[in-house]
Amino acid sequence: MNKQETEDLYILSLDQKLAPADEDRLLTALREHPDWARSLAQYKTTRDVLRASSPATFGPYFASRLMHKLQNTGAVIDRQLFGMFKKFQLAAVGVVVALLILNVALSEQSSWKSVLGIEEETSTPPEQQVPFDFYETLNDL
Secondary structure, eight states, rough: OOOOHHHHHHHHHHHHHOOOOHHHHHHHHHHHOOHHHHHHHHHHHHHHHHHHHOOOOOOTHOOOOOOHHHHHHHHHHHHHHHHHHHHHHHHHHHHHHHHHHHHHHHHHHHHHHHOOOOOOOOOTTTOOOOOHHHHHHHHHO
């Protein structure tokens, strides 16, 4: 019996009970070739190790949990930004109020437009307006 036949019989013996004639042929071949027996024993060891280890798994509903996280990534980032700025909103309102009070204190006029920094439009008569000429201005430089 050649090495391939011996190997096939040995692998078959790991899965099922061999016929007595096949079992005798396998044992005879293994006694005659101890190096084959050692290499075939490695098959059995490898097989036992693979059967003993549990398959790698990410748990139940992994795909649906992953898709849910991917779809809601934007909402999570929005909540984080809102939470971060929520801490500073009272301080920001205080700074704005302080700047308005400072503006009122330093302004000469006390009207709402001056407090809020709104400029009043002044209209000049058309005869007093000086036209702006780009060509002339560029040549003067």
